[in-house]
Amino acid sequence: MNSASTSPPPPTSGGRNLPTLEEVAARAGVSRATASRVLRGASNVSEQARTAVLTAAEDISYAPNRAARSLVTGRSDSVAFLVAETEDRLFSDPFFLGMLRAAQTVIAAAGLQLVFTVASTADEHRRFLHYAAGGHVDGVLVLSLHGRDQLPEELESHSVPAVLSGRPLVGGDHLYFVDSDNAGGARMATDYLLTAGRRRIATITGPLDMCAGQDRLAGYRAALKTAGRRFDSSLVGHGQFSITSGQHAMTELLAAHPDIDAVFAASDLTAIGAMRAIEAAGRRIFDDVAVVGFDDIGDAELAHPALTTIRQPITDMGRAMATRLLQRITGEPAPLRTVLPVELIRRLTA
Numbered sequence: 001m002n003s004a005s006t007s008p009p010p011p012t013s014g015g016r017n018l019p020t021l022e023e024v025a026a027r028a029g030v031s032r033a034t035a036s037r038v039l040r041g042a043s044n045v046s047e048q049a050r051t052a053v054l055t056a057a058e059d060i061s062y063a064p065n066r067a068a069r070s071l072v073t074g075r076s077d078s079v080a081f082l083v084a085e086t087e088d089r090l091f092s093d094p095f096f097l098g099m100l101r102a103a104q105t106v107i108a109a110a111g112l113q114l115v116f117t118v119a120s121t122a123d124e125h126r127r128f129l130h131y132a133a134g135g136h137v138d139g140v141l142v143l144s145l146h147g148r149d150q151l152p153e154e155l156e157s158h159s160v161p162a163v164l165s166g167r168p169l170v171g172g173d174h175l176y177f178v179d180s181d182n183a184g185g186a187r188m189a190t191d192y193l194l195t196a197g198r199r200r201i202a203t204i205t206g207p208l209d210m211c212a213g214q215d216r217l218a219g220y221r222a223a224l225k226t227a228g229r230r231f232d233s234s235l236v237g238h239g240q241f242s243i244t245s246g247q248h249a250m251t252e253l254l255a256a257h258p259d260i261d262a263v264f265a266a267s268d269l270t271a272i273g274a275m276r277a278i279e280a281a282g283r284r285i286f287d288d289v290a291v292v293g294f295d296d297i298g299d300a301e302l303a304h305p306a307l308t309t310i311r312q313p314i315t316d317m318g319r320a321m322a323t324r325l326l327q328r329i330t331g332e333p334a335p336l337r338t339v340l341p342v343e344l345i346r347r348l349t350a
Helices: 021-028 032-039 047-059 066-073 087-092 094-109 122-136 151-157 182-195 211-226 243-256 268-280 298-302 314-329
Strands: 078-083 113-118 139-143 162-165 176-180 201-205 236-238 262-265 290-295 308-311 337-340 343-345
Touching: 021 032, 021 047, 032 047, 078 094, 078 122, 078 314, 094 113, 094 139, 094 314, 113 122, 122 151, 139 151, 139 314, 151 162, 162 314, 176 182, 176 314, 182 201, 182 211, 182 262, 182 290, 182 308, 182 343, 201 211, 201 243, 201 268, 236 243, 243 262, 243 268, 262 268, 268 290, 268 298, 314 337
Parallel strands: 078 113, 078 139, 139 162, 162 176, 176 337, 201 236, 201 262, 262 290, 290 308
Antiparallel strands: 308 343
């Protein structure tokens, strides 16, 4: 990849030339090429060189000339963070904010800008595809795809690299993604309830047009099968990873099956809604109905009682997504699939 422009920088309003890449390299004691690699976020440099270059750049207040570099490299030095949800859904679920913060840390350290966008309709997808294909971003982080959404494949067809949060339902053979072990975590949660002696275990799913919703239901079913328990579809409530849907589904489950003594909810927000329904029905959480969630968002520990849940590494997932995308942008090898482990966090609801 070509390095930044070597033409003299324009003078500031005070008449003094702006710091150059050559000055950064000289101050850090490295070559100009090494300084350039560090400042564009490449990983094929030593930590010693990276620290020296970043320190030198800060000491002399060096800032890359993005406009000039874009002319040379053909890159915008911007990355999009796209959430395929409505704004209401986005701002009600802490998962997205955690992913955004983690990704931003990695993108900013590489000297790039992060462009945040929401696209939940076909028109919004079309407008974003036109924007991305026009060279305004170098790559896209895609979160919360539903159904057979082909946006990532369309981005790739326009030579815009994408990395997805979650296993894609279509195009999985060639799309890059970062995920947590959804099926394994759901199985872990259900196994825990079975081991605790719970006999009538319900589940509230996530959206079944998403990989996370499908995989967490599959994990629940697998745990029952291994334990010799029959899967009963009437013990499955359908949620949308939200408090409201969890409360509604749990209300219906308890009305149909008063003997339910445990529930695995496919997200913490869903679990919190289920807890409200359990209490509204005059049942005691844990004593009468145990509850296990999934995610370990901040509200899980603050819930009353504190929620037992499956922790997925949200920060690590956001960082991994951003790292994979940067690797693709700079032409470095990157794994197609990254699946991170989860763990059971025991608190007071189960």
